[in-house]
Amino acid sequence: MTFWGLGGPKWWQQASRSVSISASLSRVESPPARADATFKVTMLPGDGVGPELMTAVKDVFKAGDVPVEFDEFHLSEVQNMASEDKLEELLSSMKNNKVAIKGKIHTPMEFKGELASYEMRLRRKLDLFANVVHVNSLPGYSTRHNNLDLVIIREQTEGEYSSLEHESVPGVIECLKIITRAKSRRIAKFAFDYATKKGRNKVTAVHKANIMKLGDGLFLQCCAEVAQLYPKIKYENIIIDNCCMQLVQNPYQFDVLVMPNLYGNIIDNLAAGLVGGAGVVPGESYSAEYAVFETGARHPFAQAVGRNIANPTAMLLSAANMLRHLNLEYHSHMVSDAVKRVIKQGKVRTRDLGGYCTTGDFVHAVVENLRHRPNY
Amino acid sequence: MAGTAWRSAIRNVLRMLGLTINGQDKTKPQEVSRVLGSFKNGSPQPRNFIREMQTVTLIPGDGIGPEISNAVMKIFEAANAPIEWEERNVTAIKGPGGKWMIPPDAKESMDRNKIGLKGPLKTPIAAGHPSMNLLLRKTFDLYANVRPCVSIEGYKTPYTDVNLVTIRENTEGEYSGIEHLIVDGVVQSIKLITEQASERIAEYAFEYARNNQRASVTAVHKANIMRMSDGLFLRKCREAAEKHKDVKFTEMYLDTVCLNMVQDPTQFDVLVMPNLYGDILSDLCAGLIGGLGVTPSGNIGANGVAIFESVHGTAPDIAGKDFANPTALLLSAVMMLRHMGLHSHGKKIETACFDTIRDKKVLTKDLGGNSKCSEFTEAICQKVRDMD
Numbered sequence: 001m002t003f004w005g006l007g008g009p010k011w012w013q014q015a016s017r018s019v020s021i022s023a024s025l026s027r028v029e030s031p032p033a034r035a036d037a038t039f040k041v042t043m044l045p046g047d048g049v050g051p052e053l054m055t056a057v058k059d060v061f062k063a064g065d066v067p068v069e070f071d072e073f074h075l076s077e078v079q080n081m082a083s084e085d086k087l088e089e090l091l092s093s094m095k096n097n098k099v100a101i102k103g104k105i106h107t108p109m110e111f112k113g114e115l116a117s118y119e120m121r122l123r124r125k126l127d128l129f130a131n132v133v134h135v136n137s138l139p140g141y142s143t144r145h146n147n148l149d150l151v152i153i154r155e156q157t158e159g160e161y162s163s164l165e166h167e168s169v170p171g172v173i174e175c176l177k178i179i180t181r182a183k184s185r186r187i188a189k190f191a192f193d194y195a196t197k198k199g200r201n202k203v204t205a206v207h208k209a210n211i212m213k214l215g216d217g218l219f220l221q222c223c224a225e226v227a228q229l230y231p232k233i234k235y236e237n238i239i240i241d242n243c244c245m246q247l248v249q250n251p252y253q254f255d256v257l258v259m260p261n262l263y264g265n266i267i268d269n270l271a272a273g274l275v276g277g278a279g280v281v282p283g284e285s286y287s288a289e290y291a292v293f294e295t296g297a298r299h300p301f302a303q304a305v306g307r308n309i310a311n312p313t314a315m316l317l318s319a320a321n322m323l324r325h326l327n328l329e330y331h332s333h334m335v336s337d338a339v340k341r342v343i344k345q346g347k348v349r350t351r352d353l354g355g356y357c358t359t360g361d362f363v364h365a366v367v368e369n370l371r372h373r374p375n376y
Numbered sequence: 377m378a379g380t381a382w383r384s385a386i387r388n389v390l391r392m393l394g395l396t397i398n399g400q401d402k403t404k405p406q407e408v409s410r411v412l413g414s415f416k417n418g419s420p421q422p423r424n425f426i427r428e429m430q431t432v433t434l435i436p437g438d439g440i441g442p443e444i445s446n447a448v449m450k451i452f453e454a455a456n457a458p459i460e461w462e463e464r465n466v467t468a469i470k471g472p473g474g475k476w477m478i479p480p481d482a483k484e485s486m487d488r489n490k491i492g493l494k495g496p497l498k499t500p501i502a503a504g505h506p507s508m509n510l511l512l513r514k515t516f517d518l519y520a521n522v523r524p525c526v527s528i529e530g531y532k533t534p535y536t537d538v539n540l541v542t543i544r545e546n547t548e549g550e551y552s553g554i555e556h557l558i559v560d561g562v563v564q565s566i567k568l569i570t571e572q573a574s575e576r577i578a579e580y581a582f583e584y585a586r587n588n589q590r591a592s593v594t595a596v597h598k599a600n601i602m603r604m605s606d607g608l609f610l611r612k613c614r615e616a617a618e619k620h621k622d623v624k625f626t627e628m629y630l631d632t633v634c635l636n637m638v639q640d641p642t643q644f645d646v647l648v649m650p651n652l653y654g655d656i657l658s659d660l661c662a663g664l665i666g667g668l669g670v671t672p673s674g675n676i677g678a679n680g681v682a683i684f685e686s687v688h689g690t691a692p693d694i695a696g697k698d699f700a701n702p703t704a705l706l707l708s709a710v711m712m713l714r715h716m717g718l719h720s721h722g723k724k725i726e727t728a729c730f731d732t733i734r735d736k737k738v739l740t741k742d743l744g745g746n747s748k749c750s751e752f753t754e755a756i757c758q759k760v761r762d763m764d
Binding site: 107117120144145160161163165166167170171172173174175176177178179180181182208211212213214215218240241242244245246247248249262265266268269270272273274276277278297299 | 534550551553555556557561562563564565568569570571572600601602603604605608631634635636637638652655657658659660662663664667668
């Protein structure tokens with residue numbers, strides 16, 4: 001195994017794999033990308049159509065000669081393939097590779113004695129605190145709102161998803177929502193750093209502090225404090241119900257949105273619906289050391305399993321983002337351009353975008369478009 | 377207003393004397409089961425000339441409240457609706473024992489009439505008392521908030537053919553107001569779900585669906601994450617579904633509902649959900665049809681109390697200038713008529729309103745026109761009178 005393949009020394013990892021702060025602190029030039037260097041990435045197909053989407057990613061990568069090798073793990077709560085050891089194996093692999101691509105691990109509805117699902121525990125153990133969803137309208141596919149370009153940043157480890165519930169007396173259940181200053185500050189700083197790095201103008205905090213005065217009030221206060229450190233970026237706040245109404249009436253007024261956990265879930269899905277559904281929106285989760293790439297709106301989509309109708313666009317665009325994160329710019333552009341070209345041409349479209357093609361057809365079309373790139 | 381009320385009463389009596397009395401027309405308006413939503417009988421009722429006037433408590437509210445309340449009263453007058461209005465004010469006062477409460481005459485009026493129509497209320501920020509809406513909710517135990525969202529032809533939005541109803545549990549859930557600062561920098565907020573409240577709202581949702589000829593009820597939840605709390609809510613919905621087999625029941629995750637709602641809102645019918653999700657989804661649906669200025673809303677309480685209201689703000693910047701749009705309050709009043717069983721009057725006023733908006737000749741500023749509130753009201757009154 002090559003030196004690069006093992007991940008390299010710490011400073012190289014920090015320079016290339018972490019977002020924003022460490023990247024700006026690195027004082028080394030990026031090393032030349034060697035053609036025979038393969039990056040190892042952990043892959044977790046998950047449930048539902050996850051495995052099919054992962055196959056699509058692997059096919060496209062193979063056709064494009066992308067120097068990435070996948071370490072696959074199969075962890076699934078609904079199919080009874082989950083256990084503590086598997087989780088540990090997966091975690092150690094991720095800690096080694098630092099980058100992962102995954103599908104959704106479905107949470108079964110029955111209460112099996114564990115309040116936190118595997119997906120949530122994974123997030124907590126790796127401390128993946130920030131979830132970023134890129135909502136971009138696809139050229140060539142028009143919806144009711146075109147030319148959208150939003151970024152939704154969601155705090156992923158606390159808030160309403162604390163899994164702290166108890167039944168005080170039979171028939172009365174309490175569920176705790178926890179908001180801490182440290183985590184609110186962290187996500188606010190992440191949001192502003194992200195906005196600065198990507199050249200965005202405005203960050204809007206979404207909250208319900210008129211009702212949850214202490215909880216969301218604390219979140220809002222942290223956002224306001226952090227906003228003062230970034231005078232070039234405009235800061236606003238909006239109440240969640242008004243935000244939803246504005247998103248369906250006039251979504252162009254928003255740029256970057258930052259919010260706690262539950263509101264993030266709602267707005268992610270709402271915004272995904274605005275540009276075409278769960279099949280076209282890529283997303284990623286960041287911690288201080290790791291990055292996990294996945295789709296934006298996370299649904300296992302169990303009705304489509306085996307029928308070859310799932311739309312791999314979101315996963316392919318996310319994989320392209322992953323390649324950019326690994327500093328493989330050329331390959332990243334190649335994959336994302338191919339996908340966008342196929343959608344723009346409009347001849348090959350999956351069911352959710354109004355076409356009749358299968359996942360396989362779509363992947364085939366993307367692969368064709370890959371080969372047509374000029375070689376230099 | 378008393379003068380015109382007397383006039384219509386006398387007119388009714390004269391009409392009664394002038395026509396042959398059919399034995400069937402003597403049926404009194406039924407007082408029973410108002411908590412069950414509007415009546416199943418949607419067909420136009422025979423003109424009950426012996427029908428007595430029903431009194432409704434009217435709370436004009438602040439800002440544009442008085443203007444739009446007047447508009448509604450004028451339109452009801454033109455439609456000959458057998459409604460008598462009792463105006464009351466609900467500014468909070470400190471009762472014995474130091475607890476904030478609404479004025480006792482308002483409470484007594486509501487308890488007597490059982491039906492109320494409310495304009496927008498403002499909550500002064502540092503007044504020391506909780507919001508007026510919260511106070512009303514606690515006083516009358518308004519447990520269900522019903523918001524029907526129907527696309528208005530003539531007011532174009534990117535979403536057409538929306539026809540759904542959101543029913544939201546209004547007393548507990550995330551808005552219980554129980555919050556603590558545990559240590560400096562850590563805040564805990566409690567979401568409360570009780571069996572009794574969930575059962576009550578689920579029952580109401582199915583009754584509403586049945587009484588309004590709705591095909592299906594969808595429970596919206598996040599029981600995959602909040603397994604115990606939303607799990608309890610879901611269980612109660614399922615139990616209520618068992619008892620009402622004639623209405624289809626489905627359940628859907630909140631994120632799936634959001635995703636599908638903005639892509640294809642026609643797939644939803646009646647949605648029932650706990651407090652927070654209801655707040656967000658009902659505003660989302662209001663956005664689909666054109667905003668809070670055209671959305672009606674009703675609050676159903678225990679003991680048969682029902683208060684219908686407009687959910688927009690008081691708009692202090694245009695108060696008193698005759699710019700306001702009375703559509704939201706008017707449609708809420710139509711909801712109220714349906715709830716009381718006066719379907720023919722309700723239909724008449726609603727049709728007149730929609731026709732006026734569709735004609736686009738006289739529209740208020742927020743609907744895209746240039747007319748004043750009084751002109752808009754007059755146009756609707758004219759249409760109502762033409763329908764007779």
